[in-house]
Amino acid sequence: MFKSSRYCLNSLGAHLIIKKPTIDDVAALSSVGRTTVSRVLNGGQNVRDTVRERVLAAVKTLDYKVNLQARSLASGSNKVIALIYSSNLESEPNSYYHSGLELGALRACTDSGYQLQTHAINQDSADYYDKILRIADKSRFDGLIISPPFCDDIKLLNALIEKDCPFVCISAGNIAAKSAHSIGIDEEMAGYEIAKYLLRLGHKSFGYILGLQGHISAQQRYSGYVRAIEEVGIEVKDQILERGNFTFKSGIEIAQNILTRPNPPSALIFANDDMAAGALFSAHKLGIKVPQDLSVVGFDDTPVSEIVWPPLTTVHQPLKAIGQQSVQILLKKMSGINGVEIPLQTIVPFRLQIRESTSGVQ
Amino acid sequence: MFKSSRYCLNSLGAHLIIKKPTIDDVAALSSVGRTTVSRVLNGGQNVRDTVRERVLAAVKTLDYKVNLQARSLASGSNKVIALIYSSNLESEPNSYYHSGLELGALRACTDSGYQLQTHAINQDSADYYDKILRIADKSRFDGLIISPPFCDDIKLLNALIEKDCPFVCISAGNIAAKSAHSIGIDEEMAGYEIAKYLLRLGHKSFGYILGLQGHISAQQRYSGYVRAIEEVGIEVKDQILERGNFTFKSGIEIAQNILTRPNPPSALIFANDDMAAGALFSAHKLGIKVPQDLSVVGFDDTPVSEIVWPPLTTVHQPLKAIGQQSVQILLKKMSGINGVEIPLQTIVPFRLQIRESTSGVQ
DNA sequence: TGGTTTGATGGTAGCGCTACCAATCATGGG
DNA sequence: CCCATGATTGGTAGCGCTACCATCAAACCA
Structure with missing residues (x-):
């Protein structure tokens, strides 16, 4: 959130700093340990119903919201998935092609409690390889979705594998599709x-x-x-x-x-x-x-x-579905206890969409 | 980043956990205190040139990257700006209108070392008010940019003011423009x-x-x-x-x-x-x-x-410029020692773009 | 020269949360 | 009746970083 504290006037008219409630405030109000609150918040097992309700009530009373920064710092996982696509931001708007993918991915992320982070990279820039790796280093995400043409850069894919960064390719070419998880039409x-x-x-x-x-x-x-x-x-x-x-x-x-x-x-x-x-x-x-x-x-x-x-x-081609499934594959891959059965390549159906720009010749 | 640690084989063939370098690793390698490293990293003053170079060298050697989560947890600021726009994701793609705004905002954010976070909210949904406030509570950003029609919801704006959340409106209507910072054409x-x-x-x-x-x-x-x-x-x-x-x-x-x-x-x-x-x-x-x-x-x-x-x-209307300036205004507002001179309303010029869909009548 | 400012540096206490382990309690089989 | 078992709960040590204060040497003033 924008600010961690807020100023109010107390009854004496003096400035009083009201901090945003933390997990400890909730714990104190509901008379349980901090750990128990955390358990309730994370849908954990082994909490008595009465206790759970008490905690939930306190959460509501205090209008408590978890601090995601703190959570990911403590847990090491960020619940963020990044989508990298190519775009020449100077000359073109975001194409509908990418909007479709993004939309689908966003939906899947939301469904799984993840956030989607998108990065537009200019494929013409000579250093796009470095840029992408820098993103992989700097921004904190758990997994990556890569669309063409970046997903066809084998050197890039290898660098990501080397970094142990889970990723999924969208519409990867035949070479990339052999060594990386990918989804697309035939x-x-x-x-x-x-x-x-x-x-x-x-x-x-x-x-x-x-x-x-x-x-x-x-x-x-x-x-x-x-x-x-x-x-x-x-x-x-x-x-x-x-x-x-x-x-x-x-x-x-x-x-x-x-x-x-x-x-x-x-x-x-x-x-x-x-x-x-x-x-x-x-x-x-x-x-x-x-x-x-x-x-x-x-x-x-x-x-x-x-x-x-x-x-x-x-x-x-079902762009939204492709975006959506790419996230699902990625999530499966990330959670996967090593060799869970995820097929390397996922093929989704396409169809001819016949409209009015074509007709027979005489 | 996706993972905080990486597995390698040491010379004995045993598994060795290589953690990503932290600020302490850099401090140790360059034989300075943690604080000094932090100062160098944040462009702080009062560091001898020789020391600064030593630290920078260590950063390079270790391929050290700051953990932004930790930084924002510690500093209370996130270097993130959120952009909220209306979209019915079910039925429409992201419109070019919003792409333009987003692009401009993104550029300004990048220039200032901020990240841009975008949220599409369905304006038809009855609870969009709650949704936006939830976003304001949950996701950690420093400031907010709001586009129509949300920026014309006075109740919403007041709630944000109440929360002490800095925001800027894009193309706000005449009522909102009187009480909130806004940018747009006449x-x-x-x-x-x-x-x-x-x-x-x-x-x-x-x-x-x-x-x-x-x-x-x-x-x-x-x-x-x-x-x-x-x-x-x-x-x-x-x-x-x-x-x-x-x-x-x-x-x-x-x-x-x-x-x-x-x-x-x-x-x-x-x-x-x-x-x-x-x-x-x-x-x-x-x-x-x-x-x-x-x-x-x-x-x-x-x-x-x-x-x-x-x-x-x-x-x-210069959408990219509007997006860009909205961020700049927001940044100024956030840094502002209370009453710095930021005009409430910023008007940018529009122009008639005459093409071929219009002609005189006989 | 002694006291005071200034620049440069390090130590340490958190930020708010989760992971891990220890502690507690009720239950039930032998 | 005792102890293994499992369900519940709490305490505490960090996650990696910055803010704040303490420290120390060098520089300055009269």
Whole structure:
């Protein structure tokens, strides 16, 4: 709390310092030992009902609140989980992608009496590795959740293991997923499915827009796309391939560039929704009708895909659920008596979310 | 940190517990007293340079990190600032509005060595008052930043004052702004200006869509709009007035409703960008051309207004700067030897951000 | 020169809590 | 009836740090 004491006037008009009640005050008021109060507070066993009630009454009377600082200092555990995500705070707002994860994680934390602490790190900064380790050293948390692209930095993961810091990866790439606990969708299959869907609509020429380098899971989506179109005999090397940085702006620019070329593709696949939204923007500017003249798909199914016009066909991944489960896995891992059965990799289902930005070609 | 100790093997192969270094370890290694180390760590005066260097070297050697829990327990100050904002986490993602504030606040906190703690409270919940006070009691922070609509709950503010909890309001309504420190734009004037702008374009029939009740600042924007149109002799009571809940969805529904009436207005003014984005969506659905057939304006200039088509004319308010300054004011207030000169109300400038969702009427 | 200020340092008492162990009491089998 | 057993309870030693006071040497003043 902001202050440990408060000033009042006593009956004589003199200043009297009223300190916030401590566990000892509760103990004194309820005529029990300090330990017993602690037991009651921590839901411990072996307390007579009458005593428990007496303590609880005193807590209420005094409006007592535990001092979490003191508790974690004494117990060595902080009941805090940290979530690290990448964001370029200078240029972009927090993306809906991270909001979704955070929300889910927050809910799970609240349910388990944990606090969630979030840290935004700029992945472009050269020293992000150091920054993250510094956070791991300085801020006091019990476990860590890491999202792309940091969760694909094997060196970082090893450093955390070395430090004995429990962590869980969200949407880890295939390499990280082999050595660390992770949760996410089957990215390759998701890429495959969305490509299949476009092929079914009759599309034969594609533009695929990758996200930032280092996001392995996004890279795997691309692999799925490649598999799908090769399966039907379309040459990958004849298709357009570009790289954006996941932002709306980069989507605008890349789409503008692609759509003003001589023979633009009939379908654009973006590694996330924000970039796809940018493509819709460019299409509007250029007078290209979506979906009549151009199909556009995104990835993630964040709220952006519903806000834009036309609403975006995309791959839905249950971000809140992923955030939520990541905390649960972490908690299990932390409590775990060494080799409890926690599968290294947890796969959650995705689904195609078909909206109005895609249609068949003539 | 996650764990206070770490296990290693010593040369005999036996388990050896390596504890994280404490201030005493540093003191021992550098052959000074614990107090001196503390002084060096806290940038204190009266330490010889040679000693300071010795201590710093020991800190480096041991890779020592202060235990913030212990520090705040001992010092009574936590170096934490909390930000409370309203959000219905169930149905909406974190809005860009709050992301902007948070970002600014975070930056200011980081600059001053503080941590930022955010709490999302559902304003619909009947017990939000209790929830906030519980947060104020339980979580240990030094100061509080409150955004609408909570900052307009005078009862809540009084309770906080009673608790001696330092706080700053963001975009407080006119009543709250009289008794508490606050920062924001001149809301009434902003409403006036945007209405003036539409009047200048020749609009004569309006639909105004309010936000949730209790957001006094948003209400003041409406007052400004009223002043502007009355000034030119237009009857307010002939204009459409609706109330939304700040969400994209409510914007869709309300616009749908308004635009399918016999004589729809030529301009729609929304209390925030998300609702205005919803109106664009509905207009698309109904085949109404924006801005040719309908002008739409939002409020706040969040990233949403750039993502939608057409990009939204809106009132820009410097959310990051507001978040940042709110922390600075709070810090000043907390450090303040009673009556230091901090103006109760801080007004930051807004500006009309004209984009493509508005045009003149024939 | 003696007394006083000043700078630099260390010792120690907590901050409020939990972990651990000892103490107490009621119960029940032999 | 005695002692092992288990349920309850309290005492106390820290957790790692800062605040406060005591100490001591060096520097200063007249």
